[in-house]
Every structure is written in C-alpha cells, then in structure tokens.
Amino acid sequence: MRNKCLWLLPDVNECAGGRSPCHKTTHCLNFVGGYECRCRRGWKPVPGSPNGPDSTVCEDVDECSSGQHQCHNCTECINTPGSYKCRCRQGWVPKPGHWNNQTTTVCEDISFPTWTPPPAIKSQSLSHFFEKLQDLRRNFTSAQQSIQDLTQAVDDLLENPRDLETLPPSEQHCVATNLLAGLERALTALGKALPKGPLTFSSPAGTVPLKLSDHICISVFNLINKWQLNEK
Ligand SMILES: [Ca+2]
Numbered sequence: 001m002r003n004k005c006l007w008l009l010p011d012v013n014e015c016a017g018g019r020s021p022c023h024k025t026t027h028c029l030n031f032v033g034g035y036e037c038r039c040r041r042g043w044k045p046v047p048g049s050p051n052g053p054d055s056t057v058c059e060d061v062d063e064c065s066s067g068q069h070q071c072h073n074c075t076e077c078i079n080t081p082g083s084y085k086c087r088c089r090q091g092w093v094p095k096p097g098h099w100n101n102q103t104t105t106v107c108e109d110i111s112f113p114t115w116t117p118p119p120a121i122k123s124q125s126l127s128h129f130f131e132k133l134q135d136l137r138r139n140f141t142s143a144q145q146s147i148q149d150l151t152q153a154v155d156d157l158l159e160n161p162r163d164l165e166t167l168p169p170s171e172q173h174c175v176a177t178n179l180l181a182g183l184e185r186a187l188t189a190l191g192k193a194l195p196k197g198p199l200t201f202s203s204p205a206g207t208v209p210l211k212l213s214d215h216i217c218i219s220v221f222n223l224i225n226k227w228q229l230n231e232k
Contacts, residue, residue, distance in 0.1 A: 025058035042082035074107040091142055093192045112137040112146055113189040118178040121171050125162045129153060143193035150186060154179070165227075172227040 014021055014035040015028035022028040022037035029036045039045055039058035049057045063069040063084040064077035071077045071086035078085040078101075088100055088107035098106040117130045132153045136146055157164075157179075164175060 021054040023055075023057045026056050040082060070103055072106050074109075075105050088193075091140075091193055110143065110189060110193045112140050113186050115182040115186060118171075118174045121167065121174060123163050123167060123175070125157060125160075125164050126175060129157045143190040147187065147190050147194075150183075150190075154183065169227065176227070 011030075011032045013030045015030040020028040021035070025040065025043055026037040027040050029038055035054075037054055037056045039056070042061055042063075043058035044061050046057045046059045049055070060079070060081045061068065062079045064071075064079045069077045069084050069086070071084075074089060074092055075086035076089055078087055084103065085101040086103055086105040088094055088105060091110055092107035093110050094100045095106045095108050098104060100107075112133070115130075115133055117126060133150075136149050136153070140146060164172065167175065
C-alpha cells in the first residue's frame with residue numbers, strides 16, 4: 001500500500017473518525033499514503049492470516065503456555081485475552097502491597113497460625129485440644145481443610161469439656177477468652193487463603209454450608225454461659 005509518489009498528495013488518515021478499516025483485534029496505524037493494521041499488544045497474527053493492510057486478524061497470545069509470562073513462582077499464570085494474570089497458589093496469600101491477579105503479584109505462604117494455651121491451667125481436655133492444633137500445624141494442607149479440622153476440634157472440646165468443667169471460674173474464663181481470641185486469629189489468617197465461593201463443612205451426615213462466625217462463636221458463648229450458670 002506504500003507508494004513513493006503518494007507523498008505528493010494530501011494524506012488521508014484512514015484510521016481517523018472512528019471508521020477504522022482494520023479488524024477489531026488490531027489497531028490502525030496511519031502513515032502518509034496508507035495505513036497498516038497491527039496486532040495489539042498481547043495479540044499475534046492468526047496463522048495464515050493475510051498480512052494485508054486491512055485483512056490482518058490477530059489472536060490472543062497465551063503467555064502462560066508459551067512461557068512469556070513474568071509470574072512469580074509462588075503464583076499460577078492465568079491466561080486472559082490480550083494479557084494474563086498471576087494468581088496466588090492455593091494456600092498462599094498476596095504479600096502486603098502486592099495485589100492478587102496482577103502480573104506483579106508476589107505471595108507468601110500461609111500456615112496454621114501460632115496458638116498457645118493459656119498459662120498455668122492444668123486440664124487434660126485442653127492439652128488434648130492443643131495437641132490437635134499442633135497436628136494441624138504440622139500437617140497443614142489447605143486453609144479450607146484446616147478450618148474444617150479446627151472447627152471439628154473446637155466442637156469436640158465444647159461438646160465434651162470433661163475436666164474443664166471442674167476448673168475454678170477464673171480459669172474457665174481464661175480458657176474461654178483464649179479460645180475466642182485464638183479462633184479469631186486462626187480464622188482471620190486462614191480465611192485470607194480461602195478460594196472464592198461458599199465454604200462447606202463435610203461430616204458423615206453430609207456436606208452443609210459452613211457459617212464460621214455463627215457456628216463457632218455460638219458454641220463458645222454457650223460454653224461460657226454454661227460455666228457462668230455453674231458459678232452461680
Ligand atoms: Ca493472553
């Protein structure tokens with residue numbers, strides 16, 4: 001389409017006025033005496049596409065499978081039309097200041113948060129509960145699995161507190177405070193790594209939607225109320 005003689009004529013900008021002759025996958029590049037249709041960034045000519053000024057058709061570059069992406073090792077590459085995203089792998093969360101889904105995402109590993117027992121309280125039930133937490137920390141696989149196991153451990157403790165019932169009221173309050181504070185920290189940390197979508201709880205009776213705040217907090221508060229009744 002370039003013609004050395006056309007520079008003598010006034011240029012017509014074929015790309016102007018919203019009437020681009022190019023395919024929508026390309027952008028129109030005007031020059032004196034003609035124009036070109038070039039693939040947009042993140043796109044490439046369709047194999048066999050005529051390389052003509054107004055007939056070039058482009059397709060998305062799959063940066064993930066072609067290895068052109070810049071995703072950090074802690075992320076997985078998600079191809080998108082004209083670009084790609086880097087999303088934290090399951091069990092990882094974006095480092096502060098590094099957004100998820102962007103090409104610059106950097107993530108940090110999330111593990112079961114530290115949760116120490118209340119000091120100077122002697123209770124086999126409580127010791128058994130914290131042994132379970134140690135197992136959860138050692139065998140961490142995913143946030144959702146840990147939340148489910150943690151929920152089960154708290155349920156077991158609350159349904160069968162055994163020697164916790166015989167503690168002095170001041171120590172019972174200390175245990176209840178520790179449970180609430182520990183749960184809040186653990187669920188806040190683990191919740192960051194949850195996949196989007198409804199969280200479910202699986203048990204022999206079936207799988208049901210899990211509402212953490214309702215489920216666990218009500219259980220702990222019921223225990224506190226029970227202990228307070230015993231105190232009276
Ligand atoms: Ca792409």
